[in-house]
Amino acid sequence: MNTTAHDWLRTLVAFDTTSRNSNLHLIETVRDALNQHGLPSTLYYSSDRTKANLFATLPAQNGGTQGGIVLSGHTDVVPVDGQDWHSDPFTLTEKDGAWYGRGTADMKGFIATALSLVPEFLAMPRQKPLHLALSYDEEVGCLGAPVMLKALQEQGQHIDGCVVGEPTGMQVVVAHKGINAYQCHVHGHAAHSSLTPQGCNAIEYAAQLICRIREIAEQFKQQGPYDRAFDVPYTTMTTNMIAGGIALNTIPDTCQFSYEFRNLPGMRAQTIAEQVEHYVQEVLLPRMRSEYQDARIEITSLASAPALEASEQDAITALARALTKDTTTRKVAYATEAGLFQQAGIPSIICGPGHIQVAHKANEYVEMAQIQACAVFLRQLSHSLCPTA
Structure with a gap:
C-alpha cells in the first residue's frame, strides 16, 4: 500500500493520463487504496465511461458527511509530444532536491500529498468531514468537474469550502479569470x-x-x-x-x-x-x-x-491565509476548477505545491520542499476541523 507522498507521486506519474487518454486506471487505483482504509469512493463517469471523477469523504468523528472542506485536484495532464525531456516523463526521477515527471507540479504532487496523509486524517477526531475530489479533463476545458458537482448537488451534499491544489508555490491565490x-x-x-x-x-x-x-x-x-x-x-x-x-x-x-x-x-x-x-x-x-x-x-x-473571485470574508480564505501566514492578494490569468466550485456554492481558494512556470513544459518538476510544505498545510487544515481544547 502506498504510504508516502513520494510513493504516491511515483504511482500517479506512471499513469499516462494525458487528456486524450482514459484516467480510469489511476482512478481505480486510488479507489482501491481508499477502500483498504475503509473509505468508499463514488465514481462519476464521462458519458462514454472512459473517464471518471472520484469523490470520497473522510467522515467526522460522529460519522457526519455534511460540511467540511474538499481537497480538489485534476488527474489529467498535458501532452509531452515534441518536448525535449531529459528523462522519461512518466517515470518519477529525482534530481537536486526535486522530482521530475509529467504532472508533478500540475497537479499530481498535491494529490499524492493528500493521499499519503489519509491515515493521519482518519486518526484525527474531526468535528467536520474532509473530502477528496479528483476530476478528469481539466486541461481541455474543465469538462469533468461539472459532472461531479452536478451529481453532488442533486444528492444534497453540502461543503463549507474547497482548496484546489494547483501549483501556486504554496501561496494563496484568491482569483482567476474565466x-x-x-x-x-x-x-x-x-x-x-x-x-x-x-x-x-x-x-x-x-x-x-x-x-x-x-x-x-x-x-x-x-x-x-x-x-x-x-x-x-x-x-x-x-x-x-x-x-x-x-x-x-x-x-x-x-x-x-x-x-x-x-x-x-x-x-x-x-x-x-x-x-x-x-x-x-x-x-x-x-x-x-x-x-x-x-x-x-x-x-x-x-x-x-467561470472566473473565481474569493471573498476575504469566506472562512476558507481566512483559514488558508492563517495557515500559510500569507496576506498578499494574488490573482492569476489561468483558469482552474475553483471557479466551478464557487459557482456551485462552495467558497474556494487555490493553494498547492510547485510552480505554474514549469507546468506544461518539458522536465516539469516539483521541489521536495514544496511537497513537505503542502503536507504541513494539509495537516493543519485537517486539524482545523477538530474540536479545540
Missing part, C-alpha cells in the same frame, strides 16, 4: 479562382471575423475594465488555430478557426460572446449571402469555466 473557447466554421461557396465572383470566399470572411475579434481584444486592452492585481490586468481575446482551403487556384468554401477569451471576474462571458455573434449576424452574414444565399457561420462552444 476561460471560454469556441470553434467557428465559416461555410461559403467554392469556385475556380479565375471565376472569383461565382464563389464566396470562406477564408476571407473568416479573416474579417478574426479581425473583429482582435478589435474587441484591443478595446479591452485600451479601455478596460482593469484589475491591476492580475498579471494581465484586462480581459484578453485571441484566435489560436485556423484551417481552410484545398488549392491555390480554388476559392475556399470552408474555413475553421478556434478562438478564446479570458474574462476578468465580474465581466459576463455571455456579453462578450454576444459581441461576436452580433457582428456575425448583422455584418458578415448579409455580406456573404449577397454572394451566396446558403452561406452560414456556425460558432460552437468548446469549453467554458
